[in-house]
Amino acid sequence: MSGVALATPPESRARRELRRAAHVMLDARWPIFAVIVLGAVAIAAAFGPVLAPSDPNRQNLALRLADPMAAGPDGTVFWLGSDALGRDVLSRLLYGARVSLLVGIAAISVGGGIGIVAGLLSGYFGGWVDDLIMRLGDIQLAFPFILLAIMFLVVMGSGVGNLVLVLGIGQWVTYARIVRADTLSLREKEFVEAARALGDSTPSIIFRTILPNILAPLTVIASFNVASVILSEAALSFLGLGVPPEVPTWGSMLAESRDTLVANKWWLAVFPGVAIMLTVLSFNILGDWLRDFLDPRLRERT
Amino acid sequence: MTHRSVVTRSAATGLLVAVCLLTACAQRSEDTIVVGLSADITTFEPGMISSRDNANIAQHIFGTLFSLDPEGNHLPNLAHTLEISEDGTAYVYTLHEGLTCHDGEALTAEDVAYAFNRIADPQNRFTGNAPGFVFTSIGFQDAEALDDLRVQINIARKNPIAFGLITEIYVHCKDSYEQMTLDEAASSPIGSGSYRLASWTRGSEVVLEKVRDPGTFRRIAWRIIPEASTRTAELIAGNVDIITNVVPEQIEAIDASGRAEVRIVSGTRRMYLGFNLSEAHRQLPGGEAIQDPRVRRALQYAVDVPTICRQLLSVECERATGLVNPPNDNADLTPYPYDPDRAETLLDQAGWQRGDDGVRFSIRLQAGRGRYVNDVNVVLAITQYLEDVGLDVEMELLEWASVYTPLLRERSMGPLFFLGTGGGLWSPIYDMTDLAEVESGTNYTHWSDERWFSRWAELSEAKSEEETRAIIDEMLEVFYEDGPWLHLYFQPDFYGVSDRIVWEPRRDERVHVFDARLR
Numbered sequence: 001m002s003g004v005a006l007a008t009p010p011e012s013r014a015r016r017e018l019r020r021a022a023h024v025m026l027d028a029r030w031p032i033f034a035v036i037v038l039g040a041v042a043i044a045a046a047f048g049p050v051l052a053p054s055d056p057n058r059q060n061l062a063l064r065l066a067d068p069m070a071a072g073p074d075g076t077v078f079w080l081g082s083d084a085l086g087r088d089v090l091s092r093l094l095y096g097a098r099v100s101l102l103v104g105i106a107a108i109s110v111g112g113g114i115g116i117v118a119g120l121l122s123g124y125f126g127g128w129v130d131d132l133i134m135r136l137g138d139i140q141l142a143f144p145f146i147l148l149a150i151m152f153l154v155v156m157g158s159g160v161g162n163l164v165l166v167l168g169i170g171q172w173v174t175y176a177r178i179v180r181a182d183t184l185s186l187r188e189k190e191f192v193e194a195a196r197a198l199g200d201s202t203p204s205i206i207f208r209t210i211l212p213n214i215l216a217p218l219t220v221i222a223s224f225n226v227a228s229v230i231l232s233e234a235a236l237s238f239l240g241l242g243v244p245p246e247v248p249t250w251g252s253m254l255a256e257s258r259d260t261l262v263a264n265k266w267w268l269a270v271f272p273g274v275a276i277m278l279t280v281l282s283f284n285i286l287g288d289w290l291r292d293f294l295d296p297r298l299r300e301r302t
Numbered sequence: 303m304t305h306r307s308v309v310t311r312s313a314a315t316g317l318l319v320a321v322c323l324l325t326a327c328a329q330r331s332e333d334t335i336v337v338g339l340s341a342d343i344t345t346f347e348p349g350m351i352s353s354r355d356n357a358n359i360a361q362h363i364f365g366t367l368f369s370l371d372p373e374g375n376h377l378p379n380l381a382h383t384l385e386i387s388e389d390g391t392a393y394v395y396t397l398h399e400g401l402t403c404h405d406g407e408a409l410t411a412e413d414v415a416y417a418f419n420r421i422a423d424p425q426n427r428f429t430g431n432a433p434g435f436v437f438t439s440i441g442f443q444d445a446e447a448l449d450d451l452r453v454q455i456n457i458a459r460k461n462p463i464a465f466g467l468i469t470e471i472y473v474h475c476k477d478s479y480e481q482m483t484l485d486e487a488a489s490s491p492i493g494s495g496s497y498r499l500a501s502w503t504r505g506s507e508v509v510l511e512k513v514r515d516p517g518t519f520r521r522i523a524w525r526i527i528p529e530a531s532t533r534t535a536e537l538i539a540g541n542v543d544i545i546t547n548v549v550p551e552q553i554e555a556i557d558a559s560g561r562a563e564v565r566i567v568s569g570t571r572r573m574y575l576g577f578n579l580s581e582a583h584r585q586l587p588g589g590e591a592i593q594d595p596r597v598r599r600a601l602q603y604a605v606d607v608p609t610i611c612r613q614l615l616s617v618e619c620e621r622a623t624g625l626v627n628p629p630n631d632n633a634d635l636t637p638y639p640y641d642p643d644r645a646e647t648l649l650d651q652a653g654w655q656r657g658d659d660g661v662r663f664s665i666r667l668q669a670g671r672g673r674y675v676n677d678v679n680v681v682l683a684i685t686q687y688l689e690d691v692g693l694d695v696e697m698e699l700l701e702w703a704s705v706y707t708p709l710l711r712e713r714s715m716g717p718l719f720f721l722g723t724g725g726g727l728w729s730p731i732y733d734m735t736d737l738a739e740v741e742s743g744t745n746y747t748h749w750s751d752e753r754w755f756s757r758w759a760e761l762s763e764a765k766s767e768e769e770t771r772a773i774i775d776e777m778l779e780v781f782y783e784d785g786p787w788l789h790l791y792f793q794p795d796f797y798g799v800s801d802r803i804v805w806e807p808r809r810d811e812r813v814h815v816f817d818a819r820l821r
Contacts, residue, residue, distance in 0.1 A: 059686045061606075061613040065551075084551070084614075084679055085686075245682065245699055258531045263551040 024293050031289040034282035041279050044097040052091035053079070056248045060086035065260065068267050081267040083253075084260055092248035093271055099249045100279065103164055103233045104226040110168025112222055115175025120206050122176065123183025134180070137173040145170045146235065153241040160243050163236065167229050174221060182214040216294045223287035227280040234276050250276050333520035335803065335815055338527045338536055338545040341673045342505055342703035346491035347484065348472035349421040349428030353673075353707065354571075354724055355546075357431070358813040359508055359524050362517075363493035364472030367395045367414070372808045374466070374728020380409070380473055380494065381453075390460030390762075391443075393468065397451045403475035404498040404513055411447035416476035418445035418455060426484065429711045432471050434743020439735040440464040460762045462770070463731045496816060497522060516816045528672050537562045537798045544805060546813065547675055548796035550616035562800045566617070567807050569795040570627050570725040572733070573674065575605075575667075575684060575788035578716030580748040588665025588693075589717045591654055595784035600648030602788055604691040606640035610683055611791055614676045622789040624778045625723075625737070630730035632778040638789065645691045654692075662692035669720035670706035671699045675793055681720050713746050721746060722793055724811060730774050731761065737781075747786035754780050 025031045044051065054076065063070075064086040066078045080089040122133040140148070152166040186192060187210065195209045236242040237251030245252065250272040257268035343356040351360050367381040381395035401409035421432045422442055428434075436442070441458025448454055457464055478492040491499055496517040497510035508524040525542060527533040530549040536542045538559040548556065553564045577592040584590055591597050611619035620628075621637035649655075654662040667688075669681045678699060685695045695718070700706045709715045723744065726732045736744040740755055757777050764770040781787075797807045805818035 057686075059683060061609050061683060064613055085682055245678070245697060246685070258529065259549045260551045262531055262534055262555045264555075265551070 021293060025289065028289055028292075030285050034285040034289070037278050037282040038286065041097050041101060041275075041282075044094045045101045046098075048094040048098050052088070052094045053077070054088045054091050056087060056091040056095040057246055058087060062086065065265055080271050081265075083256060083268055089253075089267060089271055092253055093250070093275055095248045096250045096253060096272065097275070097279075099160070099243060099247060100230050100233060100276075103160065103167065103249075104230045106164040107167035107229045107233075108171065108222050108225050110164060111171025111225070112175050112218065114168065115172035116179050116211070116218065118172060119176040119179025120183055120211065123180040124187055124202075124206055124210070126184075130180070133176060137176055140169075140173055145232070149232065149236055150239070150241060153236065158241055158244060160247070163233060163242055167232055170232070171225055171229065174225070175218060178217060178221060179214055182217070183210055186210050186213055220287055220291045220294060223283055223290055227283035227287070230276065230280055230283070331521075332820060334523060335519040335521075335544070335818055336523045336525060336542040337813060337815065338525050338533045338542040338798075340528060340530070340533065340545075340547040342526050342528065343508065343524075344703055344707060345430075345488040346499065346502075347428070347430070347488040348417065348474065348491075349426060349432055350430040350488065351432070351472070352430045352434070352710070353703075354811050358811075359510070360472060360491075361495070361812065362497040362510055362522060362815065363491055363495050363499060364474060365401075365494040366469050366471060366473060367397075368465070368469050370466055370469050370726075370728060372727070372810050372812075374726065376465070376469075379469075380414070384465065386465075390464075391457050393455040393457070393464065394448065395453050395455070397453070399451065401494065403478060403492055403494050405475070405478050405492050407475040407477055407492075409473070409475055409494050410450045411453035412450075413475045414453040414473050415445040415447045416479070417473045418442070418471060420479065421471065429743060431743075434711075435736070436467045436470050438742045439738040440467055459759070462762065462764075463729045463735065466726075466728060466732055467735070518817060518819045519815065522815050530672075534798065537800060540800065540802070543800040543803050544813065544815075544818075545798040546795075547672075548798045549676055550614070550796065553616065553796065556798050560801075562798050565797045565799055565807050567795045567797070567809050569793045570727060570810050571674075571722040571793040571795075572622065572625050572627070572725050573680075573720075573722040573790040573793050574622070574625075575790065576716065576719045576721055576747045577749075577786045577788070578713075578719060578747055579750070579786055580713070580716075582714070583717045583748075586666065586717050587696075588663050591652075591663045591665070592717055594652055596648060596652040597654060598786070598788070599783065600645045600652060601688065601691070601693075602638040603641040603645035603648070605684055605687045605788065605790070607637075607790055609640070610680055614679050614683060615791075615794055617794045619791045619794070622791055624781045624785065624789065625725070625787065626730045626733040626774075626778060627725045627727055627792060630727070630733065632775045632782070634775065635779065635782050642687075642691050649691065656692045660692060661694040664694040664696065665717055666696045666698060667718040667720065668698045668700060668706070668709070668715045670702035673702045673706075674722050675796060677720065684720070710746065711743075713743070713748065715746065719746070725792070726810060731770075734774070734777065749786035751780060751784060753777075754785075 060072070063072050063082055064084055066082040068081040069077065069079060070081065071077045078088055080093065083089055118133045122130045149166045149170060153162060156162045192205060192209055195205050200209065233242060233249065234251030234254065237249045238255040242251055243249055253272035254269060261269050339355045341353060341355045343353070343359060345351060345356065346360060346363065348364060351357055365380040367379060368384065369377045369379045371377060380401060381397050383396045385394045386392070397411060397414065403409050420426065421428055422437055440461050443456040443458055445453060445455050455468060473494050474492060475494065479487060489502065496512060496514055498513050500509040500511040502508045506526055510522045512520050527536060530547065530552065533545040534548065534552045534556060537545045538556060538561055540561055548564050556562050556564050577598055579593060584593060607621040608619060611617055623631055623635040623637050649662055656662050667681065667685060669677065671678055681697065681699065685697050688695050706715070723736055736742065737749065737754065738758060739745065740748070740750045754777055757773055761770065761773050764773060795807060795811060799805055802821060803818050804821050808814065
């Protein structure tokens with residue numbers, strides 16, 4: 001079976017995999033919805049400044065708490081209403097997409113990067129290196145993540161950089177454990193033995209021989225993790241520990257809506273809330289689909 | 303009924319049902335009153351108490367020699383008479399007989415003298431309102447017991463408002479406090495007032511139990527509820543009787559609930575944007591620029607205060623011209639108008655032109671969160687106004703009790719900072735006393751203009767009302783022109799009051815629960 005795969009030219013294999021991905025996706029339907037939502041969020045994040053009707057931080061106290069679709073005296077329309085300082089909710093939502101996605105993906109990159117390196121070292125070398133890394137992971141898991149994040153941000157100060165760092169650090173153990181388990185198994189395989197016998201250096205074996213073979217499950221984990229990181233960012237911003245107040249994020253928009261919700265200004269909570277819900281849901285659906293897609297047992301069926 | 307009021311009423315009812323489902327609407331005891339405060343409290347050490355919320359609880363635990371009503375009338379408390387020496391530097395108070403502290407110890411003149419001297423003891427390093435504001439203002443020297451009932455307070459010089467300031471000093475017994483460490487005194491006060499501390503769950507609740515009159519309720523529970531919507535929800539659900547700092551947007555929902563209403567009083571707290579002029583802050587970005595009075599004056603024109611009042615505080619207000627509450631202020635001064643073009647011109651003339659990026663200079667603005675009415679939005683609005691005239695403002699919103707209050711104690715906020723300091727209506731000098739000395743604990747700006755500080759001696763020696771008024775007006779003019787405050791407004795106070803009780807809010811922010819009663 002593997003001999004056939006090796007004999008297939010790379011282009012046609014890639015094309016075949018893409019065709020299979022499209023087929024599985026069309027079959028399941030929901031992933032299409034997820035891709036459309038995430039595509040829209042990605043466009044909002046990439047082209048927010050172009051799409052936004054106005055500066056997301058531009059205040060207009062005279063037009064505060066304007067209802068959705070309300071128009072200002074200069075003809076500006078607040079499609080999704082304005083907030084307590086007269087800022088355009090739609091513009092803030094579009095800019096907020098940028099922060100949410102940026103934080104989500106950057107944090108996963110940080111956490112994944114640390115976790116993959118730690119897991120590879122732990123699994124490949126074993127012994128005291130393994131003990132040290134795994135016990136560090138155990139210690140971290142003993143702390144509730146949100147508490148750890150609050151402590152970190154109180155000490156280090158809020159800001160996008162620190163937020164990415166703390167959310168990334170919160171994820172590394174998951175990756176490290178999965179990578180370690182796979183590395184433990186792979187390091188005894190014949191192709192690794194062969195690389196060793198051919199005189200490959202240890203870094204080359206770890207990063208060029210073992211790593212490519214464990215990336216698939218990590219992709220699935222990452223897609224689920226982006227969703228949880230976006231939720232954590234929203235939670236920390238809701239607590240006032242996320243990004244600075246002038247940077248619009250969906251979490252901080254929700255937090256700002258608290259005082260006006262009682263006064264029936266529903267749009268301040270509903271729009272960012274729905275944005276968070278749809279994005280997180282889409283990442284979860286996509287992760288689910290990716291897991292099925294990469295499952296070799298399901299692969300045989302498709 | 304309009305559509306909007308139907309919706310608001312429905313929202314209030316929905317909120318009530320939701321809160322009741324979550325918390326089970328409390329069947330409050332008839333002998334307990336519950337007050338919801340917006341800011342956490344940090345200490346019961348008489349020498350360290352500085353915030354109004356903290357003082358509101360402490361005033362039920364500790365007695366004072368005399369007290370003041372909102373109009374400035376003197377009311378006897380632990381003492382019933384006062385004699386002042388001819389030179390105005392010795393105040394002799396005569397105590398009531400039979401006073402005791404909460405542990406049963408007899409309260410005599412020696413105890414009063416000890417309580418005063420303990421606050422002033424430099425070894426204790428107290429930085430609260432008593433040493434930082436009252437004692438520096440009156441030039442407190444020492445206190446001595448003349449006999450069991452008469453205590454003499456000695457001050458450095460004659461001071462026309464010393465009597466009023468001394469009403470802010472909390473009294474306790476000697477033996478109990480001599481045996482306590484400073485930490486114990488901060489957490490387990492043994493007071494001399496109507497209520498004793500029954501329990502204190504930090505960050506959550508303080509419960510007081512009645513010891514003696516005055517006081518209608520047997521217990522007062524002070525709940526710390528920092529989040530405004532939660533305070534409102536708890537009031538509507540009937541779980542608290544009084545809440546402070548109602549957010550203006552929630553007034554309609556409370557009034558529509560049928561269970562509580564909002565009382566608005568014209569408060570005396572002076573809200574301002576301070577310019578920290580200390581040497582340490584001079585080194586920070588923007589620190590050098592604000593040393594120049596022309597820059598400070600220019601920025602006065604940059605902020606539209608009446609619009610902030612109207613839109614964010616739901617009241618019409620006239621902008622403050624200084625630190626003295628009307629009608630005691632200098633009536634000849636006109637509030638700075640909102641004129642951003644003039645602000646820009648003055649900044650240009652002061653040598654701070656816009657750069658290629660449109661920025662004149664960068665500066666940090668620090669503010670506490672949740673202490674004042676709609677404070678976060680007010681600070682965000684001010685930031686916008688300053689940025690409109692070319693400042694690059696780095697805003698820092700800090701947690702009030704544990705982050706901002708320590709900065710206040712050290713007078714190290716800034717270079718720009720948002721603050722409100724309590725004022726009074728009984729004397730213009732009381733309001734001015736924040737800046738009695740350059741090193742006063744309440745001179746948060748480190749302002750040191752001789753034209754202000756050199757006048758205090760003159761003021762204390764003034765022979766007539768007219769002479770006093772003339773000096774005050776001159777000082778206030780200096781403060782208006784070149785002072786260290788960007789003048790904002792006198793904060794209106796919004797209290798939510800349950801229909802269960804009868805209670806009238808005061809203008810001076812003191813939440814006196816002594817005479818509250820069930821309806």
